[in-house]
Amino acid sequence: MRAERLLRLLLHLQTRGRSTVADLAAVLDVSHRTVQRDLDALSLAGVPVYSTRGRGGGWSLLPDYRSRLTGLTPSEVMSVFVGATAHVLADLGLDVSADQAVLKLIATLPDASRRDAEYARQRLLIDHAGWDDRGSVTSFRPRWLDLCRQAVWEERTLEITYAEGTTPFPIAPLGLVAKTRTWYLVAARPAGHVRTYRLSRLTAATLLSATFTRPPDFDLATYWHQSQQALKASRPSYLIVLRVHEDSLRRFRPTTPPIPAGNGWWIIHADLENPTEATATVLAQAGTAIALSPPALVTAVREAAQSLTTLHNPG
Incomplete structure (x- = not known):
């Protein structure tokens, strides 16, 4: 979102000092033209950004300037603080640091904007992880x-x-x-x-x-x-072990790191809800997933495959 990008741009200039448009574009992962538009937007919002030409030039903030984020509207302030990808930060061990960073950023806001940010943070949450981490959910904008x-x-x-x-x-x-x-x-x-x-x-x-x-x-x-x-x-749990070819590895969410089995095959441990789901999942991979455990799953897959062969036998 643009408000978050403007905030990152401003904080980058505050912490890193003079930066070229190319440097900023690389940091923000946007085009040079987008960086230029964002710099213009900061300037129009009253942020004292200026450019220096020549060798070693670039964009800077006035010396000793520290933003109180007054250039952001209340809705933009809320949009920045509404959601963080909490599970990703936790995986990296950065969840506590992220919470502290949010509090520090809120502390820099003017009183009115600080209230807006905290109000939004307590009433809206964006959670990017799927319920079972096996795929995204297709949805539409709810009526209410x-x-x-x-x-x-x-x-x-x-x-x-x-x-x-x-x-x-x-x-x-x-x-x-x-x-x-x-x-x-x-x-x-x-x-x-x-x-x-x-x-x-x-x-x-x-x-x-x-x-x-x-x-x-x-x-x-x-x-x-x-x-x-x-x-x-x-949630019901059914632990299974499979030998999966690398072509189908992305279709599974292993509970432990996959183990190489040679020639493009991997041993994975997965957790599905029940034997029926597990059998259907293995069969759906058309030979690129082989059931190894539990024995009941191996039998179920074999019997289902034989049944399919019989049903599709033209004789």
Whole structure:
């Protein structure tokens, strides 16, 4: 997004000093023309950027200048702080550093913008990981997204109908989560229990005039992480071992690093939900995945393959 790129550009100039357009383009992974437009945008927003011509020249900020990010609009400020790819940062051991960096960036904001950033951070979360890490989810923009966003922002009660044939009930919307472009609403029921609702399953939603008091100790990111962990723990598990050719290796999500088996083949351990799914998964690879364990899976694949051969035998 452009707001995030402008922020990265500004912080780069603050920390690295004079940089050429080519340097900035490489850092931001954009074209030279895009960098030039972004520099012009910073200048128009009141950021004192200037260029120096000749050998050793480039773009710089005025000496001793430190941005308070006043060049960003409230909506741009919110967009920068709404979502971080938490699982990637955690994999790299940078999740704690990222949290500290966000807090430091928020601290540099003017009071009004700081409130906007913190407000957004507590009400919107972007989670880029798939539910089972085996592929992305195809989705569409939910019908009720704008209404839910208004309810979250204004802390107003919603009355929703969740799935066909159910009775409408009130909820206190606490936050929205986008997971691989599928939207979820996190909300508290009247009894205080916090639940997650998939927006595509809402069949009706009405914004009520009644407001609610947001729990002061509720943190959206913490709730979402804990709910995902609980979901994964409750999910059925069927551990299998396969010999997979490199052509099909990307179709699997091994639970441990693949082991080379020679001639382009790899031994992998995977976790599927049940024997039926495992059998179908192996057969779908058309000979580039071979079941090794458990023995019941090997038998199931062999019997299914024989059945398919019989069914497709023209004789």
